[in-house]
Amino acid sequence: MATSRDHFRTVLVFLVLALALAGAFGYSLLSGDVRIPLREVLRILASGAREAAGSPEDLAGAVIWQVRLPRALTALATGAGLAGCGVLFQALLLNPLAEPYTLGVASGAAFGAAAAISFQWPFLTFWAFAGSVGALGVVFMLGGRGALREPTRMILAGVVVGSILSAAIALLKALSGQMMAAIVLWIMGSFAGSSWGSVGWCLPAAILVGGLGFGLHRDLDIVASGSPAMALGVNEPRLRLGLLLISSLATAVFVSFSGVVGFVGLVVPHLVRILAGPNHVRLVPLSLLGGGLLMLVADQAARSLSELPVGVITALVGGPVFCLLLWRRA
Amino acid sequence: MLSATRISAGYGSLPVLREISLEIRPGEVLALLGPNGSGKSTLLSALCGVVRVIEGEVRLGDRPISGMDRRSVSRQVAYVPQQFAFTQGFRVAEIVLMGRSCWLGPFERPGEMDRRKVEEALKAMDLEKVREKPVTEISGGEAQRACLARALAQDTRFCLFDEPTASLDPRHALLVMERLADLAREGKGLAVALHDVNLAFRYASKMAFLKEGRLLGVFAPREVNETVLESVFEVGWRFAPGPGLSRLAFPV
Numbered sequence: 001m002a003t004s005r006d007h008f009r010t011v012l013v014f015l016v017l018a019l020a021l022a023g024a025f026g027y028s029l030l031s032g033d034v035r036i037p038l039r040e041v042l043r044i045l046a047s048g049a050r051e052a053a054g055s056p057e058d059l060a061g062a063v064i065w066q067v068r069l070p071r072a073l074t075a076l077a078t079g080a081g082l083a084g085c086g087v088l089f090q091a092l093l094l095n096p097l098a099e100p101y102t103l104g105v106a107s108g109a110a111f112g113a114a115a116a117i118s119f120q121w122p123f124l125t126f127w128a129f130a131g132s133v134g135a136l137g138v139v140f141m142l143g144g145r146g147a148l149r150e151p152t153r154m155i156l157a158g159v160v161v162g163s164i165l166s167a168a169i170a171l172l173k174a175l176s177g178q179m180m181a182a183i184v185l186w187i188m189g190s191f192a193g194s195s196w197g198s199v200g201w202c203l204p205a206a207i208l209v210g211g212l213g214f215g216l217h218r219d220l221d222i223v224a225s226g227s228p229a230m231a232l233g234v235n236e237p238r239l240r241l242g243l244l245l246i247s248s249l250a251t252a253v254f255v256s257f258s259g260v261v262g263f264v265g266l267v268v269p270h271l272v273r274i275l276a277g278p279n280h281v282r283l284v285p286l287s288l289l290g291g292g293l294l295m296l297v298a299d300q301a302a303r304s305l306s307e308l309p310v311g312v313i314t315a316l317v318g319g320p321v322f323c324l325l326l327w328r329r330a
Numbered sequence: 331m332l333s334a335t336r337i338s339a340g341y342g343s344l345p346v347l348r349e350i351s352l353e354i355r356p357g358e359v360l361a362l363l364g365p366n367g368s369g370k371s372t373l374l375s376a377l378c379g380v381v382r383v384i385e386g387e388v389r390l391g392d393r394p395i396s397g398m399d400r401r402s403v404s405r406q407v408a409y410v411p412q413q414f415a416f417t418q419g420f421r422v423a424e425i426v427l428m429g430r431s432c433w434l435g436p437f438e439r440p441g442e443m444d445r446r447k448v449e450e451a452l453k454a455m456d457l458e459k460v461r462e463k464p465v466t467e468i469s470g471g472e473a474q475r476a477c478l479a480r481a482l483a484q485d486t487r488f489c490l491f492d493e494p495t496a497s498l499d500p501r502h503a504l505l506v507m508e509r510l511a512d513l514a515r516e517g518k519g520l521a522v523a524l525h526d527v528n529l530a531f532r533y534a535s536k537m538a539f540l541k542e543g544r545l546l547g548v549f550a551p552r553e554v555n556e557t558v559l560e561s562v563f564e565v566g567w568r569f570a571p572g573p574g575l576s577r578l579a580f581p582v
Contacts, residue, residue, distance in 0.1 A: 003462070094417055218431045225425060225465070226417040227480070230380045233404030233432030278418040 010282045013275050017289040021076075024296040028072040029064060031300065036060045045069075066195075072296065074194035074202050075310075078254045079264050079295020080288040081206030084213050085247040086265030087287050091224035091280065092240045093151040099266035100251040103158040103244065106262075107165035108135025109255040114169045114183045118176040124186075125256045132252030135161050140245070148237035154244070188309030189259030191299050198257040205250040210288045212243060217280035224278065261298075263314040264291050267322050274325050294318050331355050332377060332407065332488045332519060337386030339376035345384050346372040350545045352538055354488060354519040359510065360548075361534035362523040365563055368540040370523040371412055374490040377521065378409040390488075404432035408481035412492040412523070414473055419464035422476050426451050429483035444483075451482035454509050456502065470497040478506060488519045495529065507533050527559065527579045528572070 029041050036044075044064045085100035093102065101107070112131020116124045142157035169187070173180045213220065219234045229236040251265075272286045298313035305313075332354040340346040347369045354360050354377070362370045375381035377388055379395045388395045395403050408429070416425070429451070430444040440448075452458055455475040460468050465476060474497040481489055491510065495503035511533050514520055524530050530537050531551045539546040539562045546562060559567040565581045572578040 215436045218428075218434065218436070221420065221424075222428050222431060224418050225420045225428065226415050227425065227428055227477075228380065228409065228411050230400060231378055231404060231407075231409035231411070232428055232480075232484070233401040235400045273418075278420055279424065 006277065006282075010276050010286070013272075013286055014289070017286060017293060021289055021293045021296065024293055024300065025072055025076065028075070028296055028300050029068050032063065032068060032303070034059065034063050036063065070196050070199050071191050071194040071299070074198045074257065075191045075295045075299040076292040077199065077202035077206040078191075078258050078261065079298075080292035081202065081209050081250055081254050082261065082265040082295075083268035083287040083291025084206065084209040084284060085251050086291075087269045087280065087283055088209065088213055088220070088243050088247045089265070090269055091220045092244055093155055094224070094226070095151065095155060096270070097266070098155065100247065100254075101162075101260070101262070101265065102155060103139045103248050104135035104161040104165065105132045105248050105251045106255055106260040107162040107169070108132040109252060110187045110260055111135070111165045111169050111172075113186050113256075113259075114172040114176075117179050117182050117186065118172045128256035129252055131165075132255060133249070135165060136245075136248045136252065148240050151240070185309060186259050189261035189311040190302065190307060190309060191258055192307055194257070201253050202257060205253040206288070209247055209250045210284060212246060213280060213284035216243070217284060220280040220284075221278075224280070259309075259311070261295070261311045261314055263311070263318050264294055267318050268294060271318075271322055271325060332388070332390055332521075334373075334377060334388050335386050337376055337388060338384045339372055339381050340384065341372075341381065345543065347376060347543045349386070350540075351386075352545060352548060354521050356487065356519045357514055357517050358519060358535035359514045359533055360519075360521045361530035361537045362521060362540060363525070363527065363530060363537060363562065364540035367542075369543040370540055371492050372543075373540065374409060374492050374521060374523055375411070378407045378490055379403050380409065401432050404484065404486070406486050407488045407490065408484040408486040409490040410477045410481045410492060410494060412496065414477050416465040416473065419466045421462055422457055422465055422468065422472070423448060423452065423461040425465050425476050426457075426479045426483050429480040429485075432484065447483045447485055451479035454482055455479040456505060471499060471502060474498060475502065475506070482509070482513075486518070488521075489513060491520065491522045493523050493525065495524075495526070503529075531572075531576060531579070
């Protein structure tokens with residue numbers, strides 16, 4: 001049962017993360033090639049999108065409403081959503097190394113995108129999503145009904161499908177000639193192409209994952225603790241099927257719009273567990289905040305470093321922090 | 331009453347249990363005994379719906395449990411399996427609180443009664459000193475008592491325990507068995523898989539013997555003799571007088 005010390009620690013971590021997130025979000029609206037002062041940014045936000053869109057001469061308004069705000073919101077939603085999915089995957093698959101890409105969703109998206117880039121198909125996002133869902137379908141089919149009681153089978157199916165698709169992506173890269181750089185860049189992730197369309201998909205997906213994780217926090221605690229979930233009133237196979245399917249589809253949405261941004265879904269839940277313990281009532285919301293923060297910071301760094309792939313930055317920013325916490329804990 | 335009628339149950343296509351019928355009545359302790367692999371654990375799992383029943387029916391009162399949702403079953407039947415492997419560092423008190431989960435709605439916080447049940451269960455299982463320790467950092471015996479405390483906090487009409495004293499020292503084994511006997515006196519129905527025949531003699535109201543997935547018979551403790559035990563365990567047995575009017579059985 002949570003003690004007053006737990007509550008104090010949770011509130012403290014929550015406040016620090018929320019303030020940092022607000023700061024990172026604000027900074028992402030302020031910074032860029034076009035210099036827009038804070039007062040102007042606030043005026044533009046207060047005036048609303050319609051007014052800014054209705055005045056083509058208002059360059060600052062267009063930059064905020066059409067470029068920076070959708071990009072920041074997409075990065076925030078993707079980071080939060082991937083971290084939330086990571087929490088669910090690690091709990092449901094009873095594996096600390098599980099992450100949103102464990103069931104082949106990322107490989108499927110990368111394969112779909114690589115095929116679309118190689119053969120110059122239109123609607124790249126659609127093909128990435130189709131690849132994710134296709135890979136996910138194969139993994140669930142290979143895992144079979146027994147996989148819902150034996151998560152290891154599902155992880156193995158994900159690893160096998162991921163390996164086959166990685167080989168297929170390598171083949172596409174080898175055959176694609178000039179397109180190879182585009183494939184590599186897409187796979188490593190970027191928020192440069194974000195729009196209100198991507199916000200419209202990624203934000204609801206993140207809210208859905210967070211809402212389910214928070215609403216089912218007690219069931220997730222029981223499953224993650226290794227307790228006999230069925231005997232404690234949790235229909236474990238149904239919970240596993242439902243949440244893995246929904247969080248995999250949410251991951252497919254994130255990956256389709258922004259590429260395969262690694263590290264966030266794996267490490268943020270572990271970081272939060274070190275800071276606030278394993279209870280999902282705290283783990284889910286704090287991971288959403290932490291994931292959103294890490295992604296915003298990483299995207300900001302990517303922007304200031306000539307649009308480096310954001311996946312590289314997430315690992316470079318989050319990795320040392322994780323090492324430090326592990327070292328301090330040891 | 332929790333009853334099984336001609337059930338066959340198992341994990342794959344081949345059933346481990348075949349055509350077993352028995353009843354667990356409120357206020358009694360039914361000891362399940364039998365050699366390794368005889369189906370005691372599978373029977374307990376089947377009685378609470380954790381393992382699929384292939385044929386036959388398990389009923390809780392007049393309702394088949396196959397038609398009940400998990401939460402409803404867990405409010406009436408607690409089950410503590412033989413094996414436990416905690417995978418994350420939840421605290422002992424948090425593990426025990428999980429027993430109250432089936433009584434709470436998704437966004438409902440544990441109330442005064444839930445906290446009281448948890449405190450009582452922690453005290454009954456002598457876990458107060460380790461209540462704030464992560465379950466990954468306590469001994470096997472303490473972990474087993476944490477699982478039992480979780481079942482006590484669940485506060486169900488029926489309790490199924492699979493070798494509840496397997497990891498316990500003698501003092502805690504007696505403490506646990508005395509608490510289980512108290513539960514029966516309070517009107518709860520218990521089924522307990524045991525390897526210790528003498529514990530069954532001391533605490534059980536009835537003894538059910540299983541062998542190779544079949545129920546050989548259900549006896550009152552005083553009816554169990556050398557012949558019954560020899561036919562079940564395939565080893566000779568001798569009886570000796572125990573404390574008071576009890577008797578002790580020894581394999582020879």
